[in-house]
Amino acid sequence: MKELELIKRKAVQIFSVEELEEKIKSGKKLKIKLGADPSRPDLHLGHTVVLRVLKHFQDMGHEVVFVIGDFTAMIGDPSGKSKTRPALTFEDTRRAGETYFKQVTKILDPAKTTITYNSEWLGKMNFKDIIDLTSKYTVARILERDDFKNRYENNLPLSMHELLYPLMQGYDSVALNADIEIGGTDQTFNLLVGRELQKDYGQERQVVLTFPLLVGLDGKEKMSKSLDNYIGIDEAPEIMYEKAMKIPDNCLLEYFKLTTDIELEDAKKWIEEDVVLAHRKYAEEIIKMYHGEDKIEEAELRYKQVAKGKIPNNIQEINISNEEKEISICDLLVKVKFAPSKSEAKRMVQGKGVKINGNVVENLSEIITLEEPITLQFGKNKFLKIV
Amino acid sequence: MKELELIKRKAVQIFSVEELEEKIKSGKKLKIKLGADPSRPDLHLGHTVVLRVLKHFQDMGHEVVFVIGDFTAMIGDPSGKSKTRPALTFEDTRRAGETYFKQVTKILDPAKTTITYNSEWLGKMNFKDIIDLTSKYTVARILERDDFKNRYENNLPLSMHELLYPLMQGYDSVALNADIEIGGTDQTFNLLVGRELQKDYGQERQVVLTFPLLVGLDGKEKMSKSLDNYIGIDEAPEIMYEKAMKIPDNCLLEYFKLTTDIELEDAKKWIEEDVVLAHRKYAEEIIKMYHGEDKIEEAELRYKQVAKGKIPNNIQEINISNEEKEISICDLLVKVKFAPSKSEAKRMVQGKGVKINGNVVENLSEIITLEEPITLQFGKNKFLKIV
Helix, strand or coil: CHHHHHHHCCCCCCEEECCCHHHHHHHCEEEEEECCCCCCCCCCCHHHHHHHHHHHHHHHCEEEEEEHHHHHHHCCCCCCCCCCCCCCHHHHHHHHHHHHHHHHCCCCCCHHHHEECCHHHHHEEHHHHHHHHHHCCEEHHHHHHHHHHHHCCCCCCCCCCHHHHHHHHHHHHHCCCEEEEEEHHHHHHHHHHHHHHHCCCCCCCCCCEEEECCCCCCCCCCCCCCCCCCEEECCHHHHHHHHHHHCCCCHHHHHHHHHHCCCCHHHHHHHCCCCCHHHHHHHHHHHHHHHHHHHHHHHHHHHHHHHHCCCCCCCCCECCCCCCEEHHHEHHHHHHHHCCCCCCHHHHHHHHCCCCCEECCCCCCCCECCCCCCEEEECCCEEEEEE | HHHHHHHHHHEEECHHHHHHHHHHHHCCEEEEEEEEECCCCCCEEEHHHHHHHHHHHHHHEEEEEECCHHHHHCCCCCCCCCCCCCCCHHHHHHHHHHHHHHHHHCCCCCHHHEECCCCHHHHCCCCCHHHHHHEEEEEEEEHHCHHHHHHCCCCCCEEEHCCCCHHHHHHHHHHHCCCEEEEEEHHHHHHHHHHHHHHHCCCCEEEEECCCCCCCCCCCCCCCCCCCCCCCCCCCHHHHHHHHHHCCHHHHHHHHHHCCCCHHHHHHHHHHHHHHHHHHHHHHHHHHHHHHHHHHHHHHHHHHHHHHHCCCCCCEECCCCCCEEEEEHHHHHHHHCCCCCCCHHHHHHCCCCCCCCCCCCCCCCCCCEEECCCEEECCCEEEECCC
């Protein structure tokens, strides 16, 4: 079973290996659970770590069940303190679920993938059900969760309702009767709550597998959209290529290990022999995975031209000439959305980052004539042909 | 306002005196809440401490609302560990509520007394409502409750659901929009939770008044039926009289203060001058309160006869002579239910505590002839005429 080996090589912890092997051996079609947040459906390579594990399980014949945490999302932050997480409507969460399904099925087999929403069972629970649920867990065990413990011990506010969230998430496993749950290492505590609750509810305990959080392109923080240290799986091949080349050398093996099926021995050898070439091989691999093998060559070519400071062949065109014949450089940058504001456009020109047809624009008030097509460039990799 | 002074003299803590006076001054008809457990409706003097405070409020024109905690009683102990508190049925709790009403209206004005059941609102709450409720309280504040704190800090089991109980009880005040809540000092924490929650739910905070727990006849433990250190308000006048005479001298002033309206200066003087006489005055007062003034004389007479070792005039009769003419003393004690078993009956005889017609029974196997009526006595105050 190649898949099981791939899963094991990526996992940080397995509770327990014996139970995992037993369940696999049983021949039963297993239900593999993954919890998902309904508010951010844009997938990047960081997300693919666990998604690809799910794919391995599907390849072994098992069924993947996503639990969209719509219940708490619809409640929002009851304290009203967090303005960054407003409560979602029912429609918001369903739209998020559909987008999520579309995105994950770029990796997963749609026929073996189900989306569920935890409001389906949590929304039906009454106070008695909640007393039953909470009676199965002690305060001490909940407060073992690092963030709870730290906040409690340092007298930082920790509201009672927050303690209910791991139990709700754990109850999802009971409601689904999940066989296996996977997640990032930051979810270990919550996944184990589900495993323990299942036992209390008379079910066979789910096997829990945790996986590393992929570090971002900065080599420091966890990959995330908000930190802009990500490679999105929807990004254009040339962007993927360029970003892949920026992966810190000491992180590259981890990227191979967690986001591809490349043999680790091969990846190690490549990195030792020529780390730039190894980056290229990684770039090629992810373009192949998310765009197809035929997109590799073009992306590579474009990357090389840009790296040498040349204008690539195939760049986006925009037609604004019928509106104006002459325009100041700063107005142009705002008009084509290279700059969000005129003051930002000024800074871009002053920083010598803006070029017209390959020549740096030196003058802040330069007037651009739009009779002939021109190529506008910002930085190394942002091009636009204005026709 | 004599009533307000009586209330204040008994109270241990008032949150706050200013708010209490303001509410009283407002002229509004106030809603005074008292929580009640549906499982033990037998009232003794310990219960009357707060009931009489409620009566004072009624005398000032206010309305008393009892909240029968049927919701948690119907759930029982979800851990299943406590066999002593089985879950009650809906009918159990309603019967308890009716008995409760009958008992408390021996002290309270039924026209100004309402019985409510907290399942009426708690039973309707869903998970979202509970998240809202629990979001209003921090873990640290809940764990300030002494018993929670001790158990948590000493690694004794403390289940999550237990933390919800004070919030449920507090929410009762929100559901009722209570103006004032009273209770024993052991309830201080819970009553203050209600007061704080009301503020979070946009209501005016209830005033909280706590009252001492009446010490039992042993002078040590809180008065309770299970410790057999109580004076029940339904007990016969002569029993009340006898029990009142047993109140430890150093507790008598507290009994006057908490369970009667006698002026404290008078009570103090009586106790200083003649503590036995002071006990008699206390006995007379409670017989007057719960049976009427006309029952005092007889109870007193009977008490005096018993105290002198005489057989009182008016004792219960039982007819068993048509069944048997002769019976051993031990069988007789079991038959008339003086002893729960024959071995216990033996111990009673061996302890020289059993008398027939005033004479101690010395012989364990003594045969009693039942042709003539006889008087059976155990200890100082247990008599039965067998005819």
